[in-house]
Amino acid sequence: MINFIEKLPKAELHLHIEGTFEPELMFEIAKRNNIKIPYNSIEEIKEAYKFSCLQDFLDIYYQGANVLITEKDFYDLTYSYLEKCAEQNVLHTEIMFDPQTHTQRGVKFETVINGISKACKDAEKNLNVSSLLIMSYLRHLSEEDAFKTLEQSLPFKNKITAVGLDSSEKGNPPSKFIKVFEASIKEGYIPVAHAGEEGDADYVWEAIDLLGIKRIDHGNNCLQDENLVADIIERDLALTVCPLSNTALKVVEDLKDHPLKNMLKKGLKATINSDDPAYFGGQVNQNFIEIQKALDLTKEEIYELAKNSFQYSLASDAKKEAFIKQLEIYYNNNK
Template sequence: MKDTSIQAFIQDLPKTELHLHIEGTFEPELMFKIAKRNNLTIPYADVDELKRAYSFNNLQEFLDIYYAGASVLIKEEDFYDLTWAYLTKVHEQNVKHVEIFFDPQTHTDRDVPFEFVMNGIYRALEDGEKQLGISFKLIMSFLRHLDEASAFKTLEQALPYKDKIVAVGLDSSELGNPPSKFKKVFQKALEEGFLTVAHAGEEGPSEYIWEALDLLKVTRIDHGNRCLDDSKLIKRLAEEQMPLTLCPLSNLELKVIKDLKEYPLLKMMEHNLLVTINSDDPAYFGGYMNENFWGITKALNLSKTQIAELAKNGFKASCLSDEKKEAYLNEIELLLENN
């Protein structure tokens, strides 16, 4: 089958993105534009030099530059522009629904008001729904390298926005920061009516996935690659159809894997795990949704049926209503039949 045929199929597929850090969509050109607008400097001479710095050996090296980039975001309009740029990009790739992470502590620790972050992102998401037809949910993530007291403070700041934030999550440096560190704040979030999700099993061990499930009561595991180290865990994830939000190009760039051909996606699908494809931090990792779908398709020689199953899984794992999920699943099935 010709590459162009598969790529066209991927383009035409309606898609949902469930694992996306809005700060990780900060393209170098926009970063320089906003830095100039705010009279700030970036420690790189130009866009090309910044792009060359996007070469990482591990998660921490990426996070260092990720936080440096985020430091130029100060005003509400900055967060609006960042989010709008992402939405216009994925609109071109036929993404229909997004569930976006944002990291308020990255900004409030720099004395940027919580409401600037929240209002800028949310206004752009509302405009994206009206003008581009992209529905959305917003997920607030706690930074796991900070302490639980900081997470509690952030949760308090979020309470006035309970109608706008569907869930809380957990991201940043995984190793040495197990989910159990945040058990109490997640319990409080659940009491306040938030859903919970958590990054687990990317660089951390399979035990972190167990903790996320049992202590944080999550409805999704973000990444979750290391579940394959534990047969009992695989069985549980399959039985519960617990979604795993995989990010192929991210895992490649951060050296979680050495080659996409080593990616455990097919093994996970054989175990009947509910795996989805996402872009994580696309500005830093070389691709948005279509690039992730195409990269993993090429590496593992996926069929159109398998690609369609992955797209379906994204909608199944989303927070959309059953009615909307069914409509998208039918649309994907019809596209598959016609291809």
């Protein structure tokens, strides 16, 4: 089963590039930029990557991001992740990035986007990994601040496919961002949002009804409301589920209690993703392996999850078709 998962063609749809920051690279870039970090060794950083809730994680996540200053930093961070995609048979990835985390520190928007997008372009050529970018607004900041980010993004529209909503969910409902999502959609960005990770089913309703999202990031708590589940199925919206993230942040106490199997049984279109792999103990393959073991998923269910990842990606129809064909050939040869 592990071999089947590792060689399985797949896409990753829920990934924060700042959350792929491995301790070794963080240490290297901090040194390169002569930035003091509150850790004396890679081991100390690894020790700090242990949390009890979303806020604990965010605190260290933003601390780590502080060492990213130059275009080369963002390039190195992104290319390092894309190399891991190639190793894991991730054919396509949709990378979220948080401009505000960097612009608030005085780093220019263009520095961030140019570094990330150059790495994506090179990885497509050198590693045969397809990718696109999702610009995420930080929900703990104001809508006015999100509008500034939208403005800054406009000269680089050709490099960005979608907008998202992430950071501290509780107390920052989707309704706080109605206007900036409307404006983003007018500019041609596809809307997605984190909802139902820590927030309850109401947050998912708001994200769907008020922001008009095309995909739900996390969405665990949609299961609190049967009408919501029916609505998500009717609208054909996928959930980007992140198993190891869920246990690391205590959204789920134990993987054996994870709602993924229940989601599939109800007819929800779930996908498997790593979220912030450097912090949560595993890339996308590890997420597949651990959740398969915990829930005793069949090869057919694993195949379904991988197929969903291509089907509900934001890639072109032609690309989706080609990816799914590859997956089907692999599955039929390895049932």
